Amino acid sequence: MLASGNVNGDLVFLGATQQAALVRDKQLSPVELVSAYLARIDRIDGRLRAYITVCGESALAAARRAEDAIARGEPLGVLHGIPFAVKDQFETRGVRTTAGSRILADNVPDEDATVVARLTAAGGILLGKLNLTEFALGGTVHYPFGQPRNPWNTDHDTGGSSAGSGAAVAAGLCSVSLGEDTGGSVRSPASWCGVAGHRPTWGLVSRHGCIPLAWSLDTPGPLGRTVEDCALALMLIAGPDPRDPLTARRSVPNYRAALTREVRGLRVGVIRELTHGPETDPEMRAAVVGAVGVLRDLGADVSEVSLPLVPRAGAAFMAICDSEGAGLHLPWLRTRPADYDEGTRRLLLAAGLLPAALVHKAQQARGLIRRQLLDALATHDVLVAPTAHRPAPAIASATTPITSRAEAATRFFTRRSFTTPAALAGVPALAVPCGFSASGLPLSLQIIGRRFADATVLRVGHAYEQATDWHRRRPAI
Amino acid sequence: MTELTESQVRALAEALQLPMTGEDTTEVTHRLNAFIEALDPLIALPWAGADAAPAPVDPDRDW
Numbered sequence: 001m002l003a004s005g006n007v008n009g010d011l012v013f014l015g016a017t018q019q020a021a022l023v024r025d026k027q028l029s030p031v032e033l034v035s036a037y038l039a040r041i042d043r044i045d046g047r048l049r050a051y052i053t054v055c056g057e058s059a060l061a062a063a064r065r066a067e068d069a070i071a072r073g074e075p076l077g078v079l080h081g082i083p084f085a086v087k088d089q090f091e092t093r094g095v096r097t098t099a100g101s102r103i104l105a106d107n108v109p110d111e112d113a114t115v116v117a118r119l120t121a122a123g124g125i126l127l128g129k130l131n132l133t134e135f136a137l138g139g140t141v142h143y144p145f146g147q148p149r150n151p152w153n154t155d156h157d158t159g160g161s162s163a164g165s166g167a168a169v170a171a172g173l174c175s176v177s178l179g180e181d182t183g184g185s186v187r188s189p190a191s192w193c194g195v196a197g198h199r200p201t202w203g204l205v206s207r208h209g210c211i212p213l214a215w216s217l218d219t220p221g222p223l224g225r226t227v228e229d230c231a232l233a234l235m236l237i238a239g240p241d242p243r244d245p246l247t248a249r250r251s252v253p254n255y256r257a258a259l260t261r262e263v264r265g266l267r268v269g270v271i272r273e274l275t276h277g278p279e280t281d282p283e284m285r286a287a288v289v290g291a292v293g294v295l296r297d298l299g300a301d302v303s304e305v306s307l308p309l310v311p312r313a314g315a316a317f318m319a320i321c322d323s324e325g326a327g328l329h330l331p332w333l334r335t336r337p338a339d340y341d342e343g344t345r346r347l348l349l350a351a352g353l354l355p356a357a358l359v360h361k362a363q364q365a366r367g368l369i370r371r372q373l374l375d376a377l378a379t380h381d382v383l384v385a386p387t388a389h390r391p392a393p394a395i396a397s398a399t400t401p402i403t404s405r406a407e408a409a410t411r412f413f414t415r416r417s418f419t420t421p422a423a424l425a426g427v428p429a430l431a432v433p434c435g436f437s438a439s440g441l442p443l444s445l446q447i448i449g450r451r452f453a454d455a456t457v458l459r460v461g462h463a464y465e466q467a468t469d470w471h472r473r474r475p476a477i
Numbered sequence: 478m479t480e481l482t483e484s485q486v487r488a489l490a491e492a493l494q495l496p497m498t499g500e501d502t503t504e505v506t507h508r509l510n511a512f513i514e515a516l517d518p519l520i521a522l523p524w525a526g527a528d529a530a531p532a533p534v535d536p537d538r539d540w
């Protein structure tokens with residue numbers, strides 16, 4: 001057993017990068033680390049429901065092997081001995097992969113998703129499978145595997161669809177997690193759970209072994225307590241994969257080395273429609289304006305940009321994404337409708353009945369929105385905006401029946417207009433905490449960059465994070 | 478805007494063999510009408526040069 005005397009009781013809230021360094025330096029035992037997370041999961045996850053499946057025995061066995069490898073002086077991977085968890089949308093060999101649905105409750109894959117295999121190959125230890133909205137679609141009313149809850153206030157939403165990925169990182173239930181972001185599903189839980197979450201450039205990370213939603217939008221991405229942890233995880237999961245022919249053939253940069261904190265002279269564009277629009281909560285707006293002030297104080301060149309089509313992005317995105325989902329789910333919708341959560345089923349039914357001509361218009365709108373975003377990025381290094389229009393809402397507010405078309409528009413389109421523009425354009429976007437509401441809920445800054453400029457996006461996020469202390473705060477749970 | 482009615486939505490779902498409960502029909506009708514209201518203004522946008530291309534065929538290619 002390795003010595004761990006230099007580590008204090010905050011072990012589970014250390015960043016993955018810091019934990020990995022302690023493991024390599026023999027200051028931290030992988031067995032102690034995994035045991036600490038398992039104990040904490042046992043103590044509090046009954047309330048949070050971040051996990052669907054906990055791989056306790058296999059994780060401890062892997063931790064013991066990791067410890068033996070250290071003792072034998074073997075070469076160690078970058079993530080050696082570090083427990084990670086993944087959204088239950090990623091296939092894991094021998095471990096059930098449910099996609100958050102009763103329909104796949106007994107689905108046990110015989111192969112790891114590429115991103116899981118890469119983290120494991122780097123020495124990471126799979127701790128478990130994380131809760132999500134059913135089939136990553138959003139709008140789940142009654143989660144089949146328990147209602148995920150926000151660690152900052154358990155009556156409030158975690159954000160989705162990677163609900164458990166955000167909650168587990170925020171609550172100290174894993175070192176780092178993976179989610180999947182089709183239209184905001186990494187950034188939304190990162191925002192509402194007060195952690196960092198990165199949507200990589202589309203095509204940078206393999207989707208092989210990820211249960212699909214929308215082929216032109218799906219993107220696996222990391223969540224961590226620090227931007228550095230996201231950078232570390234991204235380095236490990238990114239890169240060409242012959243089993244996903246849509247992955248870019250570019251080599252993967254050293255994203256950690258790019259975290260220089262230097263943003264002097266960087267041109268930052270504040271998206272007016274999202275930051276100062278009528279839908280944006282005043283506390284969220286104030287926090288983002290404050291964050292922009294920090295970037296300005298660090299030497300960034302800040303100006304405002306207007307993207308007039310961005311308020312339409314949410315509806316366009318849902319038309320595209322949900323209609324693809326409806327096509328995928330058509331057989332089950334016909335044969336097993338009652339096995340879907342009612343919210344999921346109604347989303348798919350509505351999308352399945354959308355006129356094709358309107359879906360085509362949504363695709364064309366995508367081209368226009370993308371052009372507006374890219375034109376702004378041609379004269380700015382990054383764009384910034386709130387990640388969400390408000391802090392995490394009460395869970396109860398999302399479970400009441402829809403009683404009007406106005407209510408449907410507000411509940412589904414509005415918040416998606418904040419995260420979907422980057423998704424529609426295929427560009428990277430990072431969410432970082434930038435404050436708390438008066439009621440103690442996290443607020444979040446979104447940083448958007450050019451295609452394959454993930455390093456720049458992460459550098460700006462890291463610089464802001466290190467100039468503030470929001471990322472050091474922990475929920476009281 | 479002329480809204481879809483529940484009976485119209487129910488008929489369309491039946492034609493597509495999509496089972497819907499009564500409560501499903503009510504909510505799906507609201508959702509569809511919200512979609513149509515939100516997407517219809519897109520028809521008036523200037524479309525010159527706006528291909529309905531979802532993503533680069535070659536993922537390495539910049540837009």
